[in-house]
Amino acid sequence: MIKVIVNGARGKMGRAVLTAVTADKDLELVGAVDVTGGMDIGDLIGAAKTGIIVDSDLQRVITTVNPDVMVDFTRPDAVFNNACQALENHVCPVIGTTGLSDEAKDKLNEIALKYNTPAFIAANFAIGAVLMMIMAKKAAKYLPNVEIIELHHDQKLDAPSGTAITTAEMISEVRKPMKQGNPNETEKLKGARGAQLNGIPIHSVRLPGYVAHQEVIFGGLGQTLTIRHDSIDRTSFMPGVLLACKKVIHLKGLVRNLDKIM
Template structure:
């Protein structure tokens, strides 16, 4: 069984992870951390009390407990330090927090190699969202004019979402960079056409009521194609999270994207 430590345990995603780990027969919860400490990790999520309490000092907890895996759903401004702390203790981070820069990912890759400890980052752990990205990459070979609309709850801190950026990056692998729309188009309001990723436009919506949703819209002569994925609750991410926790120790260096763990 894989021993797991959950960081950001008291947040909404953290609590969903706590519950999923405790209910998975191949995973063992050995510890948790959050700025709000003290709660029993079983009682916190409506399961029987287990005596594993939420702690507040990440480095001290990892040093004492020595888990194999740390699952992190915290915030973009702290996730990098959390990951580097885990790798320094030879604990494999499985990261769902988005917002890491390319420079930070490069530093994580180096630290994973130096510490001989694999790391895993996924912009989205929903298997349906991964299929959306894979299918979008295939479609872009034949319909290269594409725009992305991502919709999330209004407490999400980064925009565009990591899923949207990863989708655009995968499409860019098979699509020649080119500007879309009329060459003389002008925005009457700055940002009206969204963010630009190698000529593709990405639009971010933030409203209460949403969880995580994305549309990839392709346009062609006399036709359009829309691929959409909807996460209706946080439980939709848990099969992917648990899969990554089980497989990360068998990887090397830094792996990005749940598609790397699936067979197509």
């Protein structure tokens, strides 16, 4: 059994992870962490009491239960330190919190190698989202004019989403940077054409009612191609999270994105 703790346990994603790990025969939930502690996880997920109380101190939980894996769905301003703390205690982080810079990811890779403790991070744990990104990369070889629209709930803190950035990065592997649209176009309102990554416009929508959604729109002569993925419930991310919990202990350094372990 792989022993798992969940950091950010009282958040929406954290509660979904608690439920999924509890139900998996190969994983054992041994601890939960959140800035607001003091609740039995059974009460948190609408199940029978487990005797596992959400603790506000990550180090105390690690020391007490000696986990193999820490799943982190916290905040962009906290995840780096959480992951470092896990690695220094030889606990493998599975990171679902987005917003880490490339420099921070490179540093985590260094720390993972130093402590011989692997780590995993994914922009999106939904299998369908991974397939969307792979298909977008294939399409970009033939239809290089592309824009990305990502739509998330209004409590998401980072924009663009990690999924949108990763999609643009994957497209950039097969598509040279280029200027799209009319070379003389002007923005009457700054940002109207979106953020730019290697010449790929990325547009972010934040509204209540959404979970996580993305469209990759390609344009060509007399045609358009739209590849869209919708997560309509947070359970869509759980198969990927569970897979990462089982695979991470066999990796080396920091491995990025779900397609590397599928």
